[in-house]
Amino acid sequence: GQNIDQPTEMTATEGAIVQINCTYQTSGFNGLFWYQQHAGEAPTFLSYNVLDGLEEKGRFSSFLSRSKGYSYLLLKELQMKDSASYLCAVQTGANNLFFGTGTRLTVIP
Amino acid sequence: DGGITQSPKYLFRKEGQNVTLSCEQNLNHDAMYWYRQDPGQGLRLIYYSQIVNDFQKGDIAEGYSVSREKKESFPLTVTSAQKNPTAFYLCASSPTRETEAFFGQGTRLTVV
Numbered sequence: 001g002q003n004i005d006q007p008t009e010m011t012a013t014e015g016a017i018v019q020i021n022c023t024y025q026t027s028g029f030n031g032l033f034w035y036q037q038h039a040g041e042a043p044t045f046l047s048y049n050v051l052d053g054l055e056e057k058g059r060f061s062s063f064l065s066r067s068k069g070y071s072y073l074l075l076k077e078l079q080m081k082d083s084a085s086y087l088c089a090v091q092t093g094a095n096n097l098f099f100g101t102g103t104r105l106t107v108i109p
Numbered sequence: 110d111g112g113i114t115q116s117p118k119y120l121f122r123k124e125g126q127n128v129t130l131s132c133e134q135n136l137n138h139d140a141m142y143w144y145r146q147d148p149g150q151g152l153r154l155i156y157y158s159q160i161v162n163d164f165q166k167g168d169i170a171e172g173y174s175v176s177r178e179k180k181e182s183f184p185l186t187v188t189s190a191q192k193n194p195t196a197f198y199l200c201a202s203s204p205t206r207e208t209e210a211f212f213g214q215g216t217r218l219t220v221v
Contacts, residue, residue: 002168033209042199042212043152087151089210096167097142097201097210101151 002026004100006088011106012078020073020086020103028093034062034073035087037102043087046073075105083107112136115200115213122187122194122220130185130216132200138211139204141183145169146197146215158183187218194220 003025012018024032031050035043049055049064049071061074073086085102092098113134122128132141140159144152154167158177172191177183183202187194197217201210 040197040215040217042214044212045209048209089152096154096157097203098154098168099144099152104149 002090002092002098004088004090004098006086006100006103008101009104009106011108012075014078014080014107014109016078017074017076018078018105020075020088020105022071022073022088022100024069024071024088024090024100026090026092026098029066030091030093032062032064032071033089033091033097034060034071035089035099037085037087039085046086078107080107080109113200113202113211113213115198115216117216118214120216120218122218124220125189127186127188128194128218130187130198130200130218132183132185132213133181134183134202134211134213135181136202136204136211137180138202139180140202140210141177142201142203142210143167143173143175143183143185144199144201146199152199155185194218 005023034046037043047062054063059076064071085104087102088100116131142157143155146152153169155173156175158164174186199215200213203210
């Protein structure tokens with residue numbers, strides 16, 4: 001089976017930096033995705049990692065270590081609108097996309 | 110405008126009835142997926158299809174059925190065998206591996 005773990009909830013202050021971790025154990029690995037989901041809405045794509053290292057995209061960065069089965073999403077200069085759930089998803093060898101349970105981030109003033 | 114469309118947005122059904130959720134995409138994507146999301150939970154894979162006329166079960170396929178007769182369409186039927194069908198259902202598509210999946214806006218199904 002597939003196992004993808006993320007913290008359930010996190011709280012951070014506006015303007016700060018927050019790191020959301022994701023660990024995975026899957027049958028095959030073709031890449032790791034991070035999605036943002038606001039309540040009641042569809043997920044929207046944030047980042048994709050297939051090689052080890054850091055991918056930076058504006059205020060958002062994502063890191064991957066394939067040997068450790070580990071990724072994190074780094075959000076800088078937090079804004080109130082960043083309050084949402086952040087979903088880690090792994091694309092497996094069979095080209096399926098499996099999601100973790102998501103981390104609900106609350107940004108406070 | 111290219112995209113992936115789910116309909117309806119809200120759906121109510123009586124217990125014991127089958128119901129079909131629509132998912133259509135005009136992105137020319139090969140792969141399509143159905144996920145279920147319960148309150149405060151992540152997405153769980155129900156079924157996926159990599160190509161027309163072929164589909165595979167995901168983690169929670171029991172009580173659901175799908176078809177993929179056309180590349181553009183991947184309807185999901187929630188049957189009366191599904192014990193707890195009330196949930197938010199999301200359809201997604203992607204062109205190939207190593208590319209992001211695009212999601213529809215979801216269908217919120219309530220069974221009463």
